[in-house]
Amino acid sequence: EAGVTQFPSHSVIEKGQTVTLRCDPISGHDNLYWYRRVMGKEIKFLLHFVKESKQDESGMPNNRFLAERTGGTYSTLKVQPAELEDSGVYFCASSHTPDRLQETQYFGPGTRLLVL
Amino acid sequence: DAKTTQPPSMDCAEGRAANLPCNHSTISGNEYVYWYRQIHSQGPQYIIHGLKNNETNEMASLIITEDRKSSTLILPHATLRDTAVYYCIVRVAKEYGNKLVFGAGTILRVKS
Numbered sequence: 001e002a003g004v005t006q007f008p009s010h011s012v013i014e015k016g017q018t019v020t021l022r023c024d025p026i027s028g029h030d031n032l033y034w035y036r037r038v039m040g041k042e043i044k045f046l047l048h049f050v051k052e053s054k055q056d057e058s059g060m061p062n063n064r065f066l067a068e069r070t071g072g073t074y075s076t077l078k079v080q081p082a083e084l085e086d087s088g089v090y091f092c093a094s095s096h097t098p099d100r101l102q103e104t105q106y107f108g109p110g111t112r113l114l115v116l
Numbered sequence: 117d118a119k120t121t122q123p124p125s126m127d128c129a130e131g132r133a134a135n136l137p138c139n140h141s142t143i144s145g146n147e148y149v150y151w152y153r154q155i156h157s158q159g160p161q162y163i164i165h166g167l168k169n170n171e172t173n174e175m176a177s178l179i180i181t182e183d184r185k186s187s188t189l190i191l192p193h194a195t196l197r198d199t200a201v202y203y204c205i206v207r208v209a210k211e212y213g214n215k216l217v218f219g220a221g222t223i224l225r226v227k228s
Contacts, residue, residue, distance in 0.1 A: 004159070031212065031213040033213075033215065033216075035216075035218075042218050042219060042220060043154075043160065043216075043218040044218070045215040045216065045217065048212075048213060048215060050212045050213065055212050055213070056215060059215070091159050091160065093159075093160075093216075095213055097212065097213055102165075102209075103209065103213050103214070104162050104165070105162065105213075105216060106162065107159030107160045107161065107162075108159050109158060109159050110158075110159050
């Protein structure tokens, strides 16, 4: 079974440009999460999809960030325009909840974003 | 979700058991204890979770105290590849899943 995949693995852009990150969850997983770690800080939650619906987007930092999950499969996270403080590692995770008490999130390898 | 407290770092000799403690004194009855780890440059990896009974899988054992205010993750025979940051996370189960709240974790260094 393929794990969570993320693309690209690295991205270097200039301030003011746009970047789109992609996450492909494990097949059949309804839950998809985005997290990020900025330099020197802890991993922080950004948002959570259940299928194509945003269940919780309380962690999104501002309106420069837009996440979509059309069709309930893969998801994209777009940053427009990117700022220096957006640099960090963006992780995607997925899970399914046949038993809601036993949910396990599986993480992708992350996308390393550097804004210059 | 309840807050957890972990030591910032620990060392362990290769081949020995690594015992990583976690305090979660404010845990409530419907909160599970989860352990993840992050090996350098990789995404967080699920290890194990439990509610009140001790749990064991192919990676580790989880010992939860009877009052559930603390737990210990045990790696029975640590190898150099177990060097990572280990996160103890307490979270409430919800119908549509729930975010993980990561702390600083414990940096485990396995030494030969």
